[in-house]
Amino acid sequence: MVLAVEWREASGSIRLIDQTVLPDREEYLDITTVDALVDAIERLAVRGAPALGAVGGLGVVLAMLQGSREGWSAERLDTEIDRVRLARPTAVNLAWGVDQVRPAVTSGVAAVLDQARRLIEEDTAANRRLARLGADWILERTGKDVVRVVTHCNTGALATTAWGTAYGIVHELHDRGRLGLVYADETRPLLQGARLTSWELTQDGIDHVVEVDGAASSTILRGLVDVAIIGADRITANGDTANKVGSVALALACARAGIPFVVAAPSSTVDLATATGEEIVIEERSSDEVLTLAGRRVAPASARAFNPAFDVTPHDLISAIVTELGVVEPAKNPHPRLLAPIAG
Structure with a gap:
C-alpha cells in the first residue's frame, strides 16, 4: 500500500x-x-x-x-x-x-x-475501524447483498496515512465480496477522482468507472447506485460537513432518490468548536485551475473564475457520519452537539 x-x-x-x-x-x-x-x-x-x-x-x-x-x-x-x-x-x-x-x-x-x-x-488504526463500522452500517441499511457505490474526490491511502476513510469503506466492502460497480466522480477542477481514486481502485483490482461530476446526480436518480460515500475535511458540532466542492450535489440527489449519503472521516475531523457549517471558512483557489488546462487557457482572456475548493453539506442531508468511534445519523437525530459521542 x-x-x-x-x-x-x-x-x-x-x-x-x-x-x-x-x-x-x-x-x-x-x-x-x-x-x-x-x-x-x-x-x-x-x-x-x-x-x-x-x-x-x-x-x-x-x-x-x-x-x-x-x-x-x-x-x-x-x-x-x-x-x-x-x-x-x-x-x-x-x-x-x-x-x-x-x-x-x-x-x-x-x-x-x-x-x-x-x-x-x-490514524491508520482508526481508518480500519471506521471502514468496518461503515461497511456494517451500509449493508444493514441497504439490505443489499452487493452494494453499488458513488464516491467523490479521493479518500484512500493517498489522502490518509494508510487504507483510507470513505475509500476504506469501499475497500472493506470489496474484501467482503459485497461491492458492485464503483462510480468515481472525476472531481473538477484538479481531477482527484480521475487521477487518484481511479489509480487506487486500479491498484486494488476494484471494478469502477470514472464519471464527470455533472453526471453524478443523474447516476443516483437513475437508480444506478445504492449509496454515496464521501470523506470530510471538517465536521461541525451539529453534523454539517465540508468536503470537496461538488459533494453537496450528491447529498441532494441521494435525498431525492431515497438512498443513504454517508460521510466517513476520523474523529480528529470533528470540530466541536465550530457550531455549524455557516462558520466554516471556504478556501478559494487560483483561477488558473479553472481557466486553464495543461497550461493552456481554455476560457476567453477576459473570463474570471469562481473556484471554491469545498462546499458544505447540511446535516439534515446526511444519513450517517462514521468515525472510528461510532456512527451517528444526523438526518434522524438533529442536535447542536450531535457529534460529541464520535469526536476525538
Whole structure:
C-alpha cells in the first residue's frame, strides 16, 4: 500500500508522494524546509484530511530541525509552525496535527517526533475501524447483498496515512465480496477522482468507472447506485460537513432518490468548536485551475473564475457520519452537539 506521508529518519525529512503528477508518474518529494512543506500543501502535492493531520505533526518536527540548523529564535520558530498550521484553512486536521504535538516542543525534537508518529499509528488504526463500522452500517441499511457505490474526490491511502476513510469503506466492502460497480466522480477542477481514486481502485483490482461530476446526480436518480460515500475535511458540532466542492450535489440527489449519503472521516475531523457549517471558512483557489488546462487557457482572456475548493453539506442531508468511534445519523437525530459521542 502506498504511503502518502512518511518520516525519513536518516535525512530528517518528510517524504511525500507527489500527487500532482499521478497517475502519469510516481514521484516522491523529500521535504526539509518549512517553505517546501507549505508549498507542497498549498499546491496539493499532499492532500486529504488525515494525511494533512500527519503532515501537521511532522511539520512541527521539520520546523524545529530547520530552526536548529539556522539559529531561529523562539519567536521565529512559532511563526514558522503557524505557517504550517494555516497553510489550508478549511481542513481542520492540519491545524489539529500541529496542535497535538506543539505542547511537546519544549521537550525537544525527539518528544515531538514520538507524538507525531503516534498520530500516524492511531490514524491508520482508526481508518480500519471506521471502514468496518461503515461497511456494517451500509449493508444493514441497504439490505443489499452487493452494494453499488458513488464516491467523490479521493479518500484512500493517498489522502490518509494508510487504507483510507470513505475509500476504506469501499475497500472493506470489496474484501467482503459485497461491492458492485464503483462510480468515481472525476472531481473538477484538479481531477482527484480521475487521477487518484481511479489509480487506487486500479491498484486494488476494484471494478469502477470514472464519471464527470455533472453526471453524478443523474447516476443516483437513475437508480444506478445504492449509496454515496464521501470523506470530510471538517465536521461541525451539529453534523454539517465540508468536503470537496461538488459533494453537496450528491447529498441532494441521494435525498431525492431515497438512498443513504454517508460521510466517513476520523474523529480528529470533528470540530466541536465550530457550531455549524455557516462558520466554516471556504478556501478559494487560483483561477488558473479553472481557466486553464495543461497550461493552456481554455476560457476567453477576459473570463474570471469562481473556484471554491469545498462546499458544505447540511446535516439534515446526511444519513450517517462514521468515525472510528461510532456512527451517528444526523438526518434522524438533529442536535447542536450531535457529534460529541464520535469526536476525538
